[in-house]
Amino acid sequence: MTSAPQDTQGVLVTIVETKGSVPREAGTTMWVETERTTGTIGGGNLEFQAIEQARKLLAKDAQIATTQKYALGPLLEQCCGGSVVLSLEKISRTEGEARRARAASAETRHPLYVFGAGHVGKAVMAAIQPLPFRVVWVDARPHEFPEHVDATVTQDHSSNPIDVISAAESGALFLVLTHSHQLDFEITAAALRRGDARYIGLIGSDTKRARFESRMKKDGVLDDDQLKRLTCPIGVVGIKGKEPEVIAAAVAAQLLQQL
Known part of the structure:
Protein backbone atom coordinates (compact mmCIF):
# COMPACT_ATOMS: atom_id res chain seq x y z
CA MET A 1 0.00 0.00 0.00
CA THR A 2 1.47 3.35 -1.02
CA SER A 3 1.13 6.43 1.13
CA ALA A 4 -0.52 9.59 -0.14
CA PRO A 5 1.92 12.17 -1.55
CA GLN A 6 2.90 14.94 0.84
CA ASP A 7 1.46 18.39 0.26
CA THR A 8 4.25 20.55 -1.20
CA GLN A 9 5.47 23.35 1.02
CA GLY A 10 5.95 26.89 -0.11
CA VAL A 11 6.08 30.42 1.25
CA LEU A 12 3.16 32.82 1.17
CA VAL A 13 4.48 36.35 0.70
CA THR A 14 1.98 39.03 1.70
CA ILE A 15 2.24 42.81 1.62
CA VAL A 16 1.00 43.71 5.10
CA GLU A 17 1.82 47.43 5.18
CA THR A 18 2.61 50.17 2.66
CA LYS A 19 3.73 53.79 2.89
CA GLY A 20 4.01 56.28 0.07
CA SER A 21 4.23 55.25 -3.58
CA VAL A 22 4.38 51.47 -3.99
CA PRO A 23 3.77 49.06 -6.91
CA ARG A 24 1.03 47.00 -5.19
CA GLU A 35 11.04 25.93 -8.63
CA LEU A 46 11.55 44.06 -4.50
CA GLU A 47 10.03 40.87 -5.89
CA PHE A 48 13.47 39.38 -6.64
CA GLN A 49 14.54 39.95 -3.03
CA ALA A 50 11.25 38.56 -1.69
CA ILE A 51 11.59 35.37 -3.75
CA GLU A 52 15.20 34.95 -2.63
CA GLN A 53 14.24 35.35 1.04
CA ALA A 54 11.28 33.02 0.63
CA ARG A 55 13.50 30.26 -0.75
CA LYS A 56 15.99 30.75 2.08
CA LEU A 57 13.08 30.32 4.48
CA LEU A 58 12.07 27.12 2.70
CA ALA A 59 15.55 25.71 3.23
CA LYS A 60 15.41 26.24 7.00
CA ASP A 61 13.86 23.48 9.09
CA LEU A 76 16.56 48.31 -4.59
CA GLU A 77 17.02 50.45 -7.70
CA GLN A 78 13.31 51.26 -7.63
CA CYS A 79 12.20 54.87 -7.75
CA CYS A 80 8.73 54.49 -6.22
CA GLY A 81 9.97 56.20 -3.07
CA ALA A 98 -6.80 28.71 0.17
CA ARG A 99 -5.29 31.84 1.73
CA ARG A 100 -4.63 33.43 -1.67
CA ALA A 101 -8.22 32.66 -2.72
CA ARG A 102 -9.56 34.34 0.42
CA ALA A 103 -7.36 37.38 -0.22
CA ALA A 104 -8.64 37.62 -3.80
CA SER A 105 -12.27 37.34 -2.71
CA ALA A 106 -11.77 40.20 -0.26
CA GLU A 107 -10.63 42.56 -3.03
CA THR A 108 -13.06 45.19 -4.29
CA ARG A 109 -14.70 43.78 -7.40
CA HIS A 110 -17.16 45.67 -9.57
CA PRO A 111 -20.37 44.04 -10.80
CA LEU A 112 -20.22 43.31 -14.53
CA TYR A 113 -22.94 41.54 -16.52
CA VAL A 114 -21.82 39.98 -19.79
CA PHE A 115 -24.51 38.77 -22.21
CA GLY A 116 -23.30 36.31 -24.84
CA ALA A 117 -20.90 33.36 -24.80
CA GLY A 118 -19.92 33.28 -28.45
CA HIS A 119 -16.41 33.80 -29.85
CA VAL A 120 -16.15 37.42 -28.73
CA GLY A 121 -17.79 36.68 -25.39
CA LYS A 122 -15.26 33.94 -24.64
CA ALA A 123 -12.34 36.16 -25.67
CA VAL A 124 -13.61 39.02 -23.51
CA MET A 125 -14.02 36.73 -20.52
CA ALA A 126 -10.48 35.41 -20.93
CA ALA A 127 -9.21 39.00 -20.96
CA ILE A 128 -11.17 40.29 -17.95
CA GLN A 129 -11.05 37.33 -15.56
CA PRO A 130 -7.80 38.57 -13.93
CA LEU A 131 -9.28 42.07 -13.58
CA PRO A 132 -11.26 43.48 -10.61
CA PHE A 133 -14.74 42.47 -11.75
CA ARG A 134 -17.37 40.17 -10.29
CA VAL A 135 -18.97 38.79 -13.42
CA VAL A 136 -22.37 37.30 -14.18
CA TRP A 137 -22.09 35.67 -17.62
CA VAL A 138 -25.47 35.12 -19.27
CA ASP A 139 -26.30 32.93 -22.27
CA ALA A 140 -29.21 30.51 -22.78
CA ARG A 141 -26.90 28.01 -24.52
CA PRO A 142 -25.12 26.03 -21.78
CA HIS A 143 -22.91 24.23 -24.29
CA GLU A 144 -21.26 27.53 -25.21
CA PHE A 145 -19.67 28.03 -21.81
CA PRO A 146 -16.09 26.79 -21.32
CA GLU A 147 -15.49 23.90 -18.95
CA HIS A 148 -13.60 26.02 -16.43
CA VAL A 149 -13.99 29.67 -15.45
CA ASP A 150 -12.58 31.76 -12.63
CA ALA A 151 -14.28 31.64 -9.24
CA THR A 152 -15.25 35.30 -9.67
CA VAL A 153 -17.51 34.39 -12.62
CA THR A 154 -21.08 33.11 -12.27
CA GLN A 155 -22.50 31.34 -15.33
CA ASP A 156 -26.23 31.79 -15.95
CA HIS A 157 -27.96 29.91 -18.76
CA SER A 158 -31.42 29.64 -17.24
CA SER A 159 -32.53 33.16 -16.34
CA ASN A 160 -34.34 35.60 -18.59
CA PRO A 161 -31.73 38.27 -19.47
CA ILE A 162 -34.23 41.06 -18.79
CA ASP A 163 -34.82 39.66 -15.30
CA VAL A 164 -31.05 39.60 -14.75
CA ILE A 165 -30.85 43.29 -15.66
CA SER A 166 -33.76 44.15 -13.38
CA ALA A 167 -32.07 42.43 -10.44
CA ALA A 168 -28.62 43.98 -11.02
CA GLU A 169 -27.02 46.33 -8.54
CA GLU A 186 -34.02 44.02 -25.86
CA ILE A 187 -31.11 43.73 -23.42
CA THR A 188 -29.66 47.11 -24.37
CA ALA A 189 -33.03 48.86 -24.02
CA ALA A 190 -33.61 47.29 -20.61
CA ALA A 191 -30.16 48.33 -19.38
CA LEU A 192 -30.60 51.90 -20.65
CA ARG A 193 -34.04 52.21 -19.05
CA ARG A 194 -32.50 51.60 -15.63
CA GLY A 195 -30.75 54.96 -15.78
CA ASP A 196 -28.14 53.99 -13.17
CA ALA A 197 -25.66 51.82 -15.07
CA ARG A 198 -22.00 52.79 -14.92
CA TYR A 199 -21.42 51.44 -18.42
CA ILE A 200 -23.55 49.91 -21.19
CA GLY A 201 -21.55 48.51 -24.08
CA LEU A 202 -23.10 47.00 -27.21
CA PHE A 212 -31.07 50.65 -32.79
CA GLU A 213 -31.39 54.32 -31.81
CA SER A 214 -33.87 55.00 -34.62
CA ARG A 215 -36.00 52.04 -33.64
CA MET A 216 -35.92 52.87 -29.91
CA LYS A 217 -36.98 56.47 -30.51
CA LYS A 218 -39.63 55.48 -33.06
CA ASP A 219 -41.15 52.93 -30.66
CA GLY A 220 -40.96 55.40 -27.78
CA VAL A 221 -38.71 53.05 -25.84
CA LEU A 222 -35.98 55.60 -25.09
CA ASP A 223 -35.19 59.26 -25.69
CA ASP A 224 -32.02 61.06 -26.78
CA ASP A 225 -30.76 61.65 -23.23
CA GLN A 226 -31.07 57.95 -22.36
CA LEU A 227 -29.37 56.90 -25.60
CA LYS A 228 -26.32 59.04 -24.78
CA ARG A 229 -25.43 56.46 -22.12
CA LEU A 230 -24.86 53.78 -24.75
CA THR A 231 -21.34 52.83 -25.86
CA CYS A 232 -21.37 51.39 -29.38
CA PRO A 233 -19.03 50.51 -31.00
CA ILE A 234 -17.22 49.13 -27.94
CA GLY A 235 -13.53 49.28 -27.07
CA VAL A 236 -10.97 52.03 -26.65
CA VAL A 237 -10.56 54.29 -29.67
CA GLY A 238 -7.76 53.54 -32.10
CA ILE A 239 -7.74 49.74 -32.03
CA LYS A 240 -8.97 48.63 -35.44
CA GLY A 241 -8.73 44.84 -35.48
CA LYS A 242 -11.91 42.73 -35.58
CA GLU A 243 -10.43 39.49 -34.28
CA PRO A 244 -12.13 38.40 -31.03
CA GLU A 245 -8.90 38.68 -29.04
CA VAL A 246 -8.25 42.21 -30.34
CA ILE A 247 -11.79 43.30 -29.52
CA ALA A 248 -11.41 41.73 -26.08
CA ALA A 249 -8.23 43.69 -25.34
CA ALA A 250 -9.88 46.96 -26.38
CA VAL A 251 -13.01 46.22 -24.33
CA ALA A 252 -11.02 45.20 -21.22
CA ALA A 253 -9.17 48.51 -21.34
CA GLN A 254 -12.42 50.43 -21.76
CA LEU A 255 -14.03 48.64 -18.83
CA LEU A 256 -11.06 49.56 -16.63
CA GLN A 257 -11.55 53.19 -17.62
CA GLN A 258 -14.98 53.10 -15.98
CA LEU A 259 -13.66 52.23 -12.50
Missing part, protein backbone atom coordinates in the same frame (compact mmCIF):
# COMPACT_ATOMS: atom_id res chain seq x y z
CA GLU A 25 -1.38 47.56 -2.33
CA ALA A 26 -1.53 45.94 1.11
CA GLY A 27 -3.11 42.49 1.01
CA THR A 28 -1.41 41.50 -2.27
CA THR A 29 0.03 37.98 -2.12
CA MET A 30 2.55 35.85 -3.99
CA TRP A 31 3.23 32.12 -3.63
CA VAL A 32 6.83 30.89 -3.80
CA GLU A 33 8.08 27.32 -4.13
CA THR A 34 11.57 26.03 -4.86
CA ARG A 36 8.08 28.20 -9.31
CA THR A 37 6.16 31.29 -8.24
CA THR A 38 2.51 32.31 -8.59
CA GLY A 39 1.26 35.88 -8.48
CA THR A 40 3.27 39.09 -8.12
CA ILE A 41 3.88 41.74 -5.49
CA GLY A 42 4.95 44.28 -8.08
CA GLY A 43 8.03 42.98 -9.87
CA GLY A 44 11.47 44.53 -9.93
CA ASN A 45 14.14 44.05 -7.28
CA ALA A 62 13.17 25.46 12.25
CA GLN A 63 12.03 28.88 11.05
CA ILE A 64 8.53 29.11 9.57
CA ALA A 65 7.88 32.84 9.31
CA THR A 66 9.54 36.23 9.10
CA THR A 67 8.65 39.87 8.50
CA GLN A 68 10.79 42.23 6.43
CA LYS A 69 10.64 45.91 5.54
CA TYR A 70 11.90 47.28 2.23
CA ALA A 71 12.44 50.90 1.22
CA LEU A 72 11.78 51.32 -2.51
CA GLY A 73 14.70 53.61 -3.16
CA PRO A 74 18.29 53.46 -4.45
CA LEU A 75 19.20 50.24 -2.63
CA GLY A 82 7.66 54.40 -0.65
CA SER A 83 8.16 51.37 1.54
CA VAL A 84 6.51 48.00 2.10
CA VAL A 85 6.41 45.48 4.91
CA LEU A 86 6.30 41.85 3.78
CA SER A 87 5.16 38.83 5.73
CA LEU A 88 6.74 35.51 4.66
CA GLU A 89 5.14 32.33 6.01
CA LYS A 90 6.07 28.73 5.22
CA ILE A 91 2.91 26.63 4.81
CA SER A 92 1.51 23.83 2.66
CA ARG A 93 0.47 24.48 -0.94
CA THR A 94 -3.15 23.62 -0.06
CA GLU A 95 -3.22 26.20 2.70
CA GLY A 96 -1.40 28.72 0.52
CA GLU A 97 -3.93 28.38 -2.29
CA SER A 170 -27.06 50.09 -9.01
CA GLY A 171 -23.90 51.21 -10.79
CA ALA A 172 -23.32 47.88 -12.51
CA LEU A 173 -21.61 47.53 -15.87
CA PHE A 174 -23.36 45.79 -18.80
CA LEU A 175 -21.75 44.32 -21.88
CA VAL A 176 -24.01 43.02 -24.68
CA LEU A 177 -22.43 40.51 -27.09
CA THR A 178 -25.18 38.03 -28.00
CA HIS A 179 -25.71 36.06 -31.21
CA SER A 180 -29.06 37.77 -31.91
CA HIS A 181 -29.68 41.40 -32.92
CA GLN A 182 -33.18 41.22 -31.48
CA LEU A 183 -31.84 39.96 -28.15
CA ASP A 184 -29.16 42.65 -28.24
CA PHE A 185 -31.90 45.24 -28.78
CA ILE A 203 -21.05 45.15 -29.79
CA GLY A 204 -21.57 46.45 -33.31
CA SER A 205 -20.83 49.16 -35.83
CA ASP A 206 -21.96 52.78 -36.11
CA THR A 207 -24.64 51.52 -38.49
CA LYS A 208 -25.99 49.08 -35.91
CA ARG A 209 -26.09 51.83 -33.32
CA ALA A 210 -27.94 54.18 -35.66
CA ARG A 211 -30.56 51.51 -36.45
Whole structure:
Protein backbone atom coordinates (compact mmCIF):
# COMPACT_ATOMS: atom_id res chain seq x y z
CA MET A 1 0.00 0.00 0.00
CA THR A 2 1.47 3.35 -1.02
CA SER A 3 1.13 6.43 1.13
CA ALA A 4 -0.52 9.59 -0.14
CA PRO A 5 1.92 12.17 -1.55
CA GLN A 6 2.90 14.94 0.84
CA ASP A 7 1.46 18.39 0.26
CA THR A 8 4.25 20.55 -1.20
CA GLN A 9 5.47 23.35 1.02
CA GLY A 10 5.95 26.89 -0.11
CA VAL A 11 6.08 30.42 1.25
CA LEU A 12 3.16 32.82 1.17
CA VAL A 13 4.48 36.35 0.70
CA THR A 14 1.98 39.03 1.70
CA ILE A 15 2.24 42.81 1.62
CA VAL A 16 1.00 43.71 5.10
CA GLU A 17 1.82 47.43 5.18
CA THR A 18 2.61 50.17 2.66
CA LYS A 19 3.73 53.79 2.89
CA GLY A 20 4.01 56.28 0.07
CA SER A 21 4.23 55.25 -3.58
CA VAL A 22 4.38 51.47 -3.99
CA PRO A 23 3.77 49.06 -6.91
CA ARG A 24 1.03 47.00 -5.19
CA GLU A 25 -1.38 47.56 -2.33
CA ALA A 26 -1.53 45.94 1.11
CA GLY A 27 -3.11 42.49 1.01
CA THR A 28 -1.41 41.50 -2.27
CA THR A 29 0.03 37.98 -2.12
CA MET A 30 2.55 35.85 -3.99
CA TRP A 31 3.23 32.12 -3.63
CA VAL A 32 6.83 30.89 -3.80
CA GLU A 33 8.08 27.32 -4.13
CA THR A 34 11.57 26.03 -4.86
CA GLU A 35 11.04 25.93 -8.63
CA ARG A 36 8.08 28.20 -9.31
CA THR A 37 6.16 31.29 -8.24
CA THR A 38 2.51 32.31 -8.59
CA GLY A 39 1.26 35.88 -8.48
CA THR A 40 3.27 39.09 -8.12
CA ILE A 41 3.88 41.74 -5.49
CA GLY A 42 4.95 44.28 -8.08
CA GLY A 43 8.03 42.98 -9.87
CA GLY A 44 11.47 44.53 -9.93
CA ASN A 45 14.14 44.05 -7.28
CA LEU A 46 11.55 44.06 -4.50
CA GLU A 47 10.03 40.87 -5.89
CA PHE A 48 13.47 39.38 -6.64
CA GLN A 49 14.54 39.95 -3.03
CA ALA A 50 11.25 38.56 -1.69
CA ILE A 51 11.59 35.37 -3.75
CA GLU A 52 15.20 34.95 -2.63
CA GLN A 53 14.24 35.35 1.04
CA ALA A 54 11.28 33.02 0.63
CA ARG A 55 13.50 30.26 -0.75
CA LYS A 56 15.99 30.75 2.08
CA LEU A 57 13.08 30.32 4.48
CA LEU A 58 12.07 27.12 2.70
CA ALA A 59 15.55 25.71 3.23
CA LYS A 60 15.41 26.24 7.00
CA ASP A 61 13.86 23.48 9.09
CA ALA A 62 13.17 25.46 12.25
CA GLN A 63 12.03 28.88 11.05
CA ILE A 64 8.53 29.11 9.57
CA ALA A 65 7.88 32.84 9.31
CA THR A 66 9.54 36.23 9.10
CA THR A 67 8.65 39.87 8.50
CA GLN A 68 10.79 42.23 6.43
CA LYS A 69 10.64 45.91 5.54
CA TYR A 70 11.90 47.28 2.23
CA ALA A 71 12.44 50.90 1.22
CA LEU A 72 11.78 51.32 -2.51
CA GLY A 73 14.70 53.61 -3.16
CA PRO A 74 18.29 53.46 -4.45
CA LEU A 75 19.20 50.24 -2.63
CA LEU A 76 16.56 48.31 -4.59
CA GLU A 77 17.02 50.45 -7.70
CA GLN A 78 13.31 51.26 -7.63
CA CYS A 79 12.20 54.87 -7.75
CA CYS A 80 8.73 54.49 -6.22
CA GLY A 81 9.97 56.20 -3.07
CA GLY A 82 7.66 54.40 -0.65
CA SER A 83 8.16 51.37 1.54
CA VAL A 84 6.51 48.00 2.10
CA VAL A 85 6.41 45.48 4.91
CA LEU A 86 6.30 41.85 3.78
CA SER A 87 5.16 38.83 5.73
CA LEU A 88 6.74 35.51 4.66
CA GLU A 89 5.14 32.33 6.01
CA LYS A 90 6.07 28.73 5.22
CA ILE A 91 2.91 26.63 4.81
CA SER A 92 1.51 23.83 2.66
CA ARG A 93 0.47 24.48 -0.94
CA THR A 94 -3.15 23.62 -0.06
CA GLU A 95 -3.22 26.20 2.70
CA GLY A 96 -1.40 28.72 0.52
CA GLU A 97 -3.93 28.38 -2.29
CA ALA A 98 -6.80 28.71 0.17
CA ARG A 99 -5.29 31.84 1.73
CA ARG A 100 -4.63 33.43 -1.67
CA ALA A 101 -8.22 32.66 -2.72
CA ARG A 102 -9.56 34.34 0.42
CA ALA A 103 -7.36 37.38 -0.22
CA ALA A 104 -8.64 37.62 -3.80
CA SER A 105 -12.27 37.34 -2.71
CA ALA A 106 -11.77 40.20 -0.26
CA GLU A 107 -10.63 42.56 -3.03
CA THR A 108 -13.06 45.19 -4.29
CA ARG A 109 -14.70 43.78 -7.40
CA HIS A 110 -17.16 45.67 -9.57
CA PRO A 111 -20.37 44.04 -10.80
CA LEU A 112 -20.22 43.31 -14.53
CA TYR A 113 -22.94 41.54 -16.52
CA VAL A 114 -21.82 39.98 -19.79
CA PHE A 115 -24.51 38.77 -22.21
CA GLY A 116 -23.30 36.31 -24.84
CA ALA A 117 -20.90 33.36 -24.80
CA GLY A 118 -19.92 33.28 -28.45
CA HIS A 119 -16.41 33.80 -29.85
CA VAL A 120 -16.15 37.42 -28.73
CA GLY A 121 -17.79 36.68 -25.39
CA LYS A 122 -15.26 33.94 -24.64
CA ALA A 123 -12.34 36.16 -25.67
CA VAL A 124 -13.61 39.02 -23.51
CA MET A 125 -14.02 36.73 -20.52
CA ALA A 126 -10.48 35.41 -20.93
CA ALA A 127 -9.21 39.00 -20.96
CA ILE A 128 -11.17 40.29 -17.95
CA GLN A 129 -11.05 37.33 -15.56
CA PRO A 130 -7.80 38.57 -13.93
CA LEU A 131 -9.28 42.07 -13.58
CA PRO A 132 -11.26 43.48 -10.61
CA PHE A 133 -14.74 42.47 -11.75
CA ARG A 134 -17.37 40.17 -10.29
CA VAL A 135 -18.97 38.79 -13.42
CA VAL A 136 -22.37 37.30 -14.18
CA TRP A 137 -22.09 35.67 -17.62
CA VAL A 138 -25.47 35.12 -19.27
CA ASP A 139 -26.30 32.93 -22.27
CA ALA A 140 -29.21 30.51 -22.78
CA ARG A 141 -26.90 28.01 -24.52
CA PRO A 142 -25.12 26.03 -21.78
CA HIS A 143 -22.91 24.23 -24.29
CA GLU A 144 -21.26 27.53 -25.21
CA PHE A 145 -19.67 28.03 -21.81
CA PRO A 146 -16.09 26.79 -21.32
CA GLU A 147 -15.49 23.90 -18.95
CA HIS A 148 -13.60 26.02 -16.43
CA VAL A 149 -13.99 29.67 -15.45
CA ASP A 150 -12.58 31.76 -12.63
CA ALA A 151 -14.28 31.64 -9.24
CA THR A 152 -15.25 35.30 -9.67
CA VAL A 153 -17.51 34.39 -12.62
CA THR A 154 -21.08 33.11 -12.27
CA GLN A 155 -22.50 31.34 -15.33
CA ASP A 156 -26.23 31.79 -15.95
CA HIS A 157 -27.96 29.91 -18.76
CA SER A 158 -31.42 29.64 -17.24
CA SER A 159 -32.53 33.16 -16.34
CA ASN A 160 -34.34 35.60 -18.59
CA PRO A 161 -31.73 38.27 -19.47
CA ILE A 162 -34.23 41.06 -18.79
CA ASP A 163 -34.82 39.66 -15.30
CA VAL A 164 -31.05 39.60 -14.75
CA ILE A 165 -30.85 43.29 -15.66
CA SER A 166 -33.76 44.15 -13.38
CA ALA A 167 -32.07 42.43 -10.44
CA ALA A 168 -28.62 43.98 -11.02
CA GLU A 169 -27.02 46.33 -8.54
CA SER A 170 -27.06 50.09 -9.01
CA GLY A 171 -23.90 51.21 -10.79
CA ALA A 172 -23.32 47.88 -12.51
CA LEU A 173 -21.61 47.53 -15.87
CA PHE A 174 -23.36 45.79 -18.80
CA LEU A 175 -21.75 44.32 -21.88
CA VAL A 176 -24.01 43.02 -24.68
CA LEU A 177 -22.43 40.51 -27.09
CA THR A 178 -25.18 38.03 -28.00
CA HIS A 179 -25.71 36.06 -31.21
CA SER A 180 -29.06 37.77 -31.91
CA HIS A 181 -29.68 41.40 -32.92
CA GLN A 182 -33.18 41.22 -31.48
CA LEU A 183 -31.84 39.96 -28.15
CA ASP A 184 -29.16 42.65 -28.24
CA PHE A 185 -31.90 45.24 -28.78
CA GLU A 186 -34.02 44.02 -25.86
CA ILE A 187 -31.11 43.73 -23.42
CA THR A 188 -29.66 47.11 -24.37
CA ALA A 189 -33.03 48.86 -24.02
CA ALA A 190 -33.61 47.29 -20.61
CA ALA A 191 -30.16 48.33 -19.38
CA LEU A 192 -30.60 51.90 -20.65
CA ARG A 193 -34.04 52.21 -19.05
CA ARG A 194 -32.50 51.60 -15.63
CA GLY A 195 -30.75 54.96 -15.78
CA ASP A 196 -28.14 53.99 -13.17
CA ALA A 197 -25.66 51.82 -15.07
CA ARG A 198 -22.00 52.79 -14.92
CA TYR A 199 -21.42 51.44 -18.42
CA ILE A 200 -23.55 49.91 -21.19
CA GLY A 201 -21.55 48.51 -24.08
CA LEU A 202 -23.10 47.00 -27.21
CA ILE A 203 -21.05 45.15 -29.79
CA GLY A 204 -21.57 46.45 -33.31
CA SER A 205 -20.83 49.16 -35.83
CA ASP A 206 -21.96 52.78 -36.11
CA THR A 207 -24.64 51.52 -38.49
CA LYS A 208 -25.99 49.08 -35.91
CA ARG A 209 -26.09 51.83 -33.32
CA ALA A 210 -27.94 54.18 -35.66
CA ARG A 211 -30.56 51.51 -36.45
CA PHE A 212 -31.07 50.65 -32.79
CA GLU A 213 -31.39 54.32 -31.81
CA SER A 214 -33.87 55.00 -34.62
CA ARG A 215 -36.00 52.04 -33.64
CA MET A 216 -35.92 52.87 -29.91
CA LYS A 217 -36.98 56.47 -30.51
CA LYS A 218 -39.63 55.48 -33.06
CA ASP A 219 -41.15 52.93 -30.66
CA GLY A 220 -40.96 55.40 -27.78
CA VAL A 221 -38.71 53.05 -25.84
CA LEU A 222 -35.98 55.60 -25.09
CA ASP A 223 -35.19 59.26 -25.69
CA ASP A 224 -32.02 61.06 -26.78
CA ASP A 225 -30.76 61.65 -23.23
CA GLN A 226 -31.07 57.95 -22.36
CA LEU A 227 -29.37 56.90 -25.60
CA LYS A 228 -26.32 59.04 -24.78
CA ARG A 229 -25.43 56.46 -22.12
CA LEU A 230 -24.86 53.78 -24.75
CA THR A 231 -21.34 52.83 -25.86
CA CYS A 232 -21.37 51.39 -29.38
CA PRO A 233 -19.03 50.51 -31.00
CA ILE A 234 -17.22 49.13 -27.94
CA GLY A 235 -13.53 49.28 -27.07
CA VAL A 236 -10.97 52.03 -26.65
CA VAL A 237 -10.56 54.29 -29.67
CA GLY A 238 -7.76 53.54 -32.10
CA ILE A 239 -7.74 49.74 -32.03
CA LYS A 240 -8.97 48.63 -35.44
CA GLY A 241 -8.73 44.84 -35.48
CA LYS A 242 -11.91 42.73 -35.58
CA GLU A 243 -10.43 39.49 -34.28
CA PRO A 244 -12.13 38.40 -31.03
CA GLU A 245 -8.90 38.68 -29.04
CA VAL A 246 -8.25 42.21 -30.34
CA ILE A 247 -11.79 43.30 -29.52
CA ALA A 248 -11.41 41.73 -26.08
CA ALA A 249 -8.23 43.69 -25.34
CA ALA A 250 -9.88 46.96 -26.38
CA VAL A 251 -13.01 46.22 -24.33
CA ALA A 252 -11.02 45.20 -21.22
CA ALA A 253 -9.17 48.51 -21.34
CA GLN A 254 -12.42 50.43 -21.76
CA LEU A 255 -14.03 48.64 -18.83
CA LEU A 256 -11.06 49.56 -16.63
CA GLN A 257 -11.55 53.19 -17.62
CA GLN A 258 -14.98 53.10 -15.98
CA LEU A 259 -13.66 52.23 -12.50
